Amino acid sequence: MITTQSNITPVKEANELKTRTSSFMVNNSNSNAGVSDKGIQSSASSLDSLRLREQAESRRSASWSLLVSALSSSNDPRDRKEADILMSCRGYVSKVTTPEGKSTIRSFARSCNHRFCSYCEKRRREETKARLVAASKLLVTRYDPGKYMYMWVTLTLDPNHPSVPRDTRDKLTFLRKQGTRYLARKQVNDLVLGSYCKIETGGKNNNSDHHHIHMLAVCDSAIHQSTVDTLERNWNYGHSKVKVWKVAEETNEASLEMSKPTLSRYLGKVALSPLEVSEEKLRRTVAAYRGRRVTWSTGVIKEALQEVSKMSYDDILEGETIPTRDQDPEPVEPTNCDKLPDGNYTPLMLLRHINSNSRYSRYAMYLLNYYDWSLRETRRVRIQERLDSIQESISIKYTQ
Numbered sequence: 001m002i003t004t005q006s007n008i009t010p011v012k013e014a015n016e017l018k019t020r021t022s023s024f025m026v027n028n029s030n031s032n033a034g035v036s037d038k039g040i041q042s043s044a045s046s047l048d049s050l051r052l053r054e055q056a057e058s059r060r061s062a063s064w065s066l067l068v069s070a071l072s073s074s075n076d077p078r079d080r081k082e083a084d085i086l087m088s089c090r091g092y093v094s095k096v097t098t099p100e101g102k103s104t105i106r107s108f109a110r111s112c113n114h115r116f117c118s119y120c121e122k123r124r125r126e127e128t129k130a131r132l133v134a135a136s137k138l139l140v141t142r143y144d145p146g147k148y149m150y151m152w153v154t155l156t157l158d159p160n161h162p163s164v165p166r167d168t169r170d171k172l173t174f175l176r177k178q179g180t181r182y183l184a185r186k187q188v189n190d191l192v193l194g195s196y197c198k199i200e201t202g203g204k205n206n207n208s209d210h211h212h213i214h215m216l217a218v219c220d221s222a223i224h225q226s227t228v229d230t231l232e233r234n235w236n237y238g239h240s241k242v243k244v245w246k247v248a249e250e251t252n253e254a255s256l257e258m259s260k261p262t263l264s265r266y267l268g269k270v271a272l273s274p275l276e277v278s279e280e281k282l283r284r285t286v287a288a289y290r291g292r293r294v295t296w297s298t299g300v301i302k303e304a305l306q307e308v309s310k311m312s313y314d315d316i317l318e319g320e321t322i323p324t325r326d327q328d329p330e331p332v333e334p335t336n337c338d339k340l341p342d343g344n345y346t347p348l349m350l351l352r353h354i355n356s357n358s359r360y361s362r363y364a365m366y367l368l369n370y371y372d373w374s375l376r377e378t379r380r381v382r383i384q385e386r387l388d389s390i391q392e393s394i395s396i397k398y399t400q
């Protein structure tokens with residue numbers, strides 16, 4: 001039994017939110033960046049990946065801050081409540097010195113799981129992607145891509161169309177409703193066996209919010225041109241774009257596209273140029289999405305997703321490897337280096353020390369390694385518990 005679980009207990013507060021330390025918090029390819037048993041590797045690629053990680057963390061941090069600032073300064077109590085939820089999201093290493101002079105560290109991670117949280121986005125995206133990839137695999141066993149058309153459809157709203165509302169929330173409502181109606185139209189309904197739909201908002205223009213639908217569809221047809229024509233002709237409120245989705249080669253790409261965050265363009269841009277997106281616009285968009293389901297599925301894709309949801313993430317994940325505890329021992333505090341003062345350190349703070357070669361960089365690397373290690377440790381504990389419960393049910397079966 002692994003006993004270090006106490007090291008990674010989440011922060012306790014009144015109104016504590018549910019902790020979701022999913023397996024996806026561990027990114028095997030990146031979390032080991034620059035890390036070996038002995039400490040920092042100095043290869044160019046690991047330094048590059050530490051720099052890339054710092055850039056990604058700083059984008060996430062900038063997006064998160066802007067959203068929190070927009071929502072917490074709002075007059076609407078619902079906005080301020082959402083700001084509180086976002087502010088409960090955290091991941092850091094805490095370093096303290098005991099009265100005896102020993103330094104101890106602990107690691108904390110908690111996901112707020114807010115729809116627009118840029119820290120939670122990565123995990124949410126990976127979860128959605130894994131589900132869609134697994135569902136696609138099920139589908140092709142039943143609907144041979146040689147006989148059925150798999151399509152990738154985009155439906156936009158023309159802001160000048162007389163039926164399209166001006167107000168952003170009304171526009172989103174309209175799009176959602178027309179998306180459902182589109183699928184119910186006879187010609188489309190006869191053709192589409194199942195779909196996965198998602199509303200996204202682009203932020204190219206600060207005045208008109210570019211809400212649009214992305215849709216994956218399985219069509220009961222083997223004729224390309226007539227399928228494209230039917231799907232395009234039946235959308236009346238803006239542009240429609242239809243592309244063949246080559247399931248064998250493009251499933252990953254399609255799933256990634258469909259799992260992108262709803263506000264990707266807004267919040268992605270924010271990090272580059274905060275002035276491009278006003279707080280007013282962010283509040284308006286958050287309000288437009290409030291209480292709304294913006295992803296939905298129908299028919300055979302819905303059925304496939306339901307089957308996938310019965311599987312655990314561990315089962316639908318492919319290729320995720322996590323080293324055993326023996327292969328991945330707890331990092332050891334380095335000696336003969338400048339230690340960071342007591343306090344809480346986020347991965348971004350640590351990456352800045354490391355990449356700027358500050359006098360604390362070696363110690364910062366140790367704390368970062370510890371943070372990543374503790375996430376893997378959480379995952380190991382979770383897997384072990386799951387194996388134990390399977391073992392238990394097997395022994396019950398055989399003793400009965």
Ligand SMILES: [Zn+2]
Pocket residue numbers: 086089090111112113114117118119120
């Ligand atoms: Zn979060």
